[in-house]
Amino acid sequence: MDSRPLVQVRQAVKTYGSTRALSGVTLDVHSGEVVGIVGHNGAGKSTLMRVLSGLEGPDSGTIEIDGVTTPPGSGYPGVRMAYQEGSLALELTVKENIFLSSAGWMPRWRWHGPAAEQAIARLSEIFPNHSIRPADYVDDLPLADRQMVEIARATITDDLRVLILDEPTESLSGGAVEHLYNYVRKVQDAGLAIILVSHRLKEILSVCDRVAVMKDGAVVKIYPAGDVSEQGLFDAMGGEVAVEEKNDVAEKYAFDGSRPVTVRIPMAMVDGRPTEIVACEGEVIGLAGIAGQGQEKVLDRLWHRKRGDVEVSDKCAYVPGDRQRSGILPIWNVAENLSITALSRLAKRGIRQIDKEKLLVAEWVDLLNIRGGAEAEITGLSGGNQQKVIVARAFASEADTILLDDPFRGVDVHTKVELYQLIRTEAEKGRTIIWYSSENSEMQHCDRAYVLRAGRVAGELHGAEITDERMIAMSFAESEELTR
């Protein structure tokens, strides 16, 4: 490792209005090193990354990257970032996006061919199993594919020295995560400095050389990855809740099947037998399996009810994981975003009850620790805090069925534990929860889980049976129909 750090941050401060997003960060990153950044939602991680990429300058303090202290307009030379919220133009194709971010060195004429070649070469290098085509419109791609393009785009440049990955795996499936980290190790060996921001502490500990813990806008601890455990990181972030034991919840609440059916979705035949997904009042049902096997289509059928072939209550609420496209209402503040679904329930003879609305918002802001508060502009919130508002909006409604489409992307570990408990409490009140998660381990909080494969039901697991091993085994089941 070089003795002189490639990246040197000293006492960096950044404020937005009255919010002190960075309150004096000091950090070094060396060439050939992977440094992890962890911390609660709103701790300042993305702000630090934006400052490091030169997208925004600090109010005070210094940043030096590869000897450069004042970046030119395009940011620090050699520093590229894959953004948490995605930076791709949705209405353009994959190759057009690649061209736009490589305009400095890509030919200005006849660039379609080179841009397409670069896109495919890099996507295939990082994610060998991808099925993305250069002419695909980004808006038509599933979230996981968009994330892959975002990552590939960041690495396509001729002078990469520092690669910043801001929550890169939140929407990737297990296989793609593994491929990404293989690529990270490869470029690390080639001498790049990599900064990895993630809430997935296991991934951080397995990939990084050192881990920096951020709290309230500062780096409060830095550990060699081999010297700290998940619990240690959790504690350093300022944790109050212990990491939950696997299967704890599912075993405690094993379902007896005596309650009324509230949701029924006919599914395709498997081995000559009709199959369906059924949920009862008070049940938490998981839609498991490898990402992209039809789980989101099931939620879409329940939410839009276009074909009239599903049974589900009209009082349905939906929590999207893709908050940029279908989640936040950007011109409204937190309170308005949160209470919109509850207005009619809280109104009295058609007249809004402002006090009740305020109380409801205050309760949710407090319960989920939404940093920024009720009056903040939603777009000024950190990614994880925006996601909490969308979750709160669904649970604050009067819906009796809640559809969760990978809802906790970017939410920090402590809040996730609170949310798992919330789901359980709401189910006990009689709500039905249908939950898709790209994180297999989350399915262990369900009463039952249907494992989907190629749009079909490959199997059903109950309570303590919902383990990683069983879900993976079912995902690769050798049923003739499923392997076709």
Ligand SMILES: Nc1ncnc2c1ncn2[C@@H]1O[C@H](COP(=O)(O)OP(=O)(O)OP(=O)(O)O)[C@@H](O)[C@H]1O
């Ligand atoms: N453009 C902005 N305008 C106003 N406030 C902002 C802006 N960007 C960030 N903030 C505030 O700065 C603080 C730090 O936000 P940041 O996005 O850096 O957190 P984070 O650690 O990345 O969180 P997450 O884990 O949720 O992504 C938050 O309180 C956030 O509301």
